[in-house]
Amino acid sequence: MKHIKTLNTKSLQSTVKKGGCGECQTSCCTVGNQVCEQEKKN
Amino acid sequence: MVHLFKNNGYNIALDVCSSAVHVVDDVVYDVLEVLNDLPGLCSAAAGTAGADHPASAEASCTSGCAENAGKCSAAEAPDCAESTGKCSAAEAPDCAESTGKCSAVEAPDCAENAGDCGTLADSCGSGSIVQGVQTRLDSEAVVSQVQAVLNGKYAGEEIRTACEECEELRAAGMLYTEDAYRPAIEEFAQRQTVVKALCIHIAHDCNLACRYCFAEEGEYHGRRAMMSAEVGKQALDFLVANSGNRRNLEVDFFGGEPTLNWPVVKELVEYGRSIEEAHNKNFRFTLTTNGVLLNDEIMEFCNREMGNVVLSIDGRPETNNRMRPFRGGQSSYGLIVPKFQKFAELRHQNNYYVRGTFTHYNLDFAADVLHLADLGFKQISVEPVVAPPEMDYAIREEDLPVIMEQYDILAQEIIRREKEGRGFNFFHFMIDLEGGPCVYKRLSGCGSGTEYLAVTPWGDLYPCHQFVGIDEFCMGNVTEGVKREDLVLKFKHCNVYAKPECASCFSRFFCSGGCAANAHHFTGDINGNYEIGCAMQKKRVECALMIKAALADG
Numbered sequence: 001m002k003h004i005k006t007l008n009t010k011s012l013q014s015t016v017k018k019g020g021c022g023e024c025q026t027s028c029c030t031v032g033n034q035v036c037e038q039e040k041k042n
Numbered sequence: 043m044v045h046l047f048k049n050n051g052y053n054i055a056l057d058v059c060s061s062a063v064h065v066v067d068d069v070v071y072d073v074l075e076v077l078n079d080l081p082g083l084c085s086a087a088a089g090t091a092g093a094d095h096p097a098s099a100e101a102s103c104t105s106g107c108a109e110n111a112g113k114c115s116a117a118e119a120p121d122c123a124e125s126t127g128k129c130s131a132a133e134a135p136d137c138a139e140s141t142g143k144c145s146a147v148e149a150p151d152c153a154e155n156a157g158d159c160g161t162l163a164d165s166c167g168s169g170s171i172v173q174g175v176q177t178r179l180d181s182e183a184v185v186s187q188v189q190a191v192l193n194g195k196y197a198g199e200e201i202r203t204a205c206e207e208c209e210e211l212r213a214a215g216m217l218y219t220e221d222a223y224r225p226a227i228e229e230f231a232q233r234q235t236v237v238k239a240l241c242i243h244i245a246h247d248c249n250l251a252c253r254y255c256f257a258e259e260g261e262y263h264g265r266r267a268m269m270s271a272e273v274g275k276q277a278l279d280f281l282v283a284n285s286g287n288r289r290n291l292e293v294d295f296f297g298g299e300p301t302l303n304w305p306v307v308k309e310l311v312e313y314g315r316s317i318e319e320a321h322n323k324n325f326r327f328t329l330t331t332n333g334v335l336l337n338d339e340i341m342e343f344c345n346r347e348m349g350n351v352v353l354s355i356d357g358r359p360e361t362n363n364r365m366r367p368f369r370g371g372q373s374s375y376g377l378i379v380p381k382f383q384k385f386a387e388l389r390h391q392n393n394y395y396v397r398g399t400f401t402h403y404n405l406d407f408a409a410d411v412l413h414l415a416d417l418g419f420k421q422i423s424v425e426p427v428v429a430p431p432e433m434d435y436a437i438r439e440e441d442l443p444v445i446m447e448q449y450d451i452l453a454q455e456i457i458r459r460e461k462e463g464r465g466f467n468f469f470h471f472m473i474d475l476e477g478g479p480c481v482y483k484r485l486s487g488c489g490s491g492t493e494y495l496a497v498t499p500w501g502d503l504y505p506c507h508q509f510v511g512i513d514e515f516c517m518g519n520v521t522e523g524v525k526r527e528d529l530v531l532k533f534k535h536c537n538v539y540a541k542p543e544c545a546s547c548f549s550r551f552f553c554s555g556g557c558a559a560n561a562h563h564f565t566g567d568i569n570g571n572y573e574i575g576c577a578m579q580k581k582r583v584e585c586a587l588m589i590k591a592a593l594a595d596g
Binding site: 001002003005006009010013015019023024025026027028030034036 | 062207239290481583
């Protein structure tokens with residue numbers, strides 16, 4: 001693209017179906033920097 | 043919803059509901075501003091969608107009518123769906139009248155051009171031309187309208203190309219993404235939760251007299267007390283029994299000052315390790331300390347057993363000593379700094395934070411952060427004090443411009459040092475754009491009151507450490523368990539959709555609706571909003587995204 005540079009490819013929409021396992025830690029890490037336990041396993 | 047901002051020479055567009063972050067040039071920035079702000083374009087845009095893309099227009103109308111069932115009459119909504127998205131000329135003004143959002147003058151225009159009440163209600167009502175509408179952003183009508191608004195600022199072809207790129211992103215789900223998560227989050231809130239973490243108040247006493255301490259020298263509005271090993275073991279048993287099949291459990295030793303009750307800390311860690319295998323659990327212990335009693339034995343134990351340690355220091359000597367004196371008024375800086383430096387090195391500059399608080403007295407807090415970095419610390423958090431407005435050190439609304447400027451200064455310095463190979467982590471600027479948690483976690487809050495509980499020295503349970511001592515939030519105790527299921531339910535449903543101010547906030551996927559305790563202290567409602575905190579949070583998100591843009595720039 002000439003005008004736009006996108007910094008990230010992961011989308012929140014993609015986490016609706018595969019998310020929600022509840023395995024993640026509590027937060028206060030901040031949620032913006034939290035690790036997804038599922039992704040860590042994979 | 044697309045949030046646009048400029049920072050440090052970067053134009054950034056955050057597609058809020060996909061969390062896609064775009065660095066854009068001036069042309070696209072101005073185009074997006076037009077798309078965001080000019081409801082006058084809605085009739086042409088929607089009309090074009092109907093003419094050029096009947097399938098899209100139909101989808102928009104059908105869902106629009108369904109969503110606006112409360113706005114259009116019951117008789118009108120089926121008509122819209124049955125007639126593939128067309129309201130009659132007679133019905134359209136009725137739709138407009140019932141929404142009360144389009145003016146009498148606008149309504150006939152919208153109806154005439156768009157021919158559908160869904161688009162009418164969504165587009166005109168929200169004041170956005172593209173939010174939730176399947177309009178192509180590169181259609182002739184949109185491009186010409188944008189060109190008209192920008193009035194010769196850019197060449198026509200530049201605007202057309204910009205609109206085409208915006209449309210490409212929109213079609214890919216990375217621009218003007220709708221917030222369609224509410225049903226999933228509300229269903230998620232119904233789930234059976236388990237306790238994942240405990241904050242163990244091992245000591246309600248302290249050897250410092252920090253002026254801003256919400257625990258009031260460790261006493262938490264009550265009496266000085268030390269947790270016994272017996273109560274501590276009951277707390278760990280409670281956690282094991284209420285954690286379901288979850289294996290990883292967190293236990294934070296907190297105070298007051300935990301090292302004042304150090305033998306019990308060690309005994310509880312030993313007890314925890316002794317029951318791990320039998321229950322298939324793995325404890326992650328952590329500790330928060332002011333450093334006064336820190337010695338080689340404590341450091342060695344922590345480095346072996348503690349997954350993380352938080353070391354409390356506010357920054358420059360004068361900053362730290364003003365707010366964190368000993369009870370006799372003596373300064374603490376000189377005693378704790380060498381210990382903290384040694385501790386951080388022993389932990390290989392990982393799995394710790396030096397954690398400070400800035401107040402009205404050091405609004406130039408960027409200097410405190412950089413002072414800590416210059417002392418060699420790589421993991422740093424300096425956070426705004428949360429205090430009643432009548433306190434002399436409280437952050438006030440009139441302080442915000444200076445604070446915003448300080449965050450900018452800090453962000454630019456972090457970029458500079460990172461590029462020079464001497465970077466450090468600043469807790470509130472840490473955002474993971476490629477990883478990070480799922481949308482359920484992002485919108486459901488921190489887990490206080492459901493997955494995370496605080497335990498007092500005598501075994502009472504509270505939603506988190508900041509509620510300790512407030513009788514109405516006592517949830518039960520470690521021997522009898524949680525008795526206040528009404529509170530559990532209340533905290534379960536404390537998410538961004540329960541907070542009206544969060545619904546339109548661009549940072550909601552990064553802050554989860556803020557801190558329930560702060561909301562309670564400032565508004566009397568855990569679903570309220572601490573507005574000064576929100577303003578700072580938004581600024582920090584913008585700075586964090588700008589840092590990502592700058593570091594991606596090479």
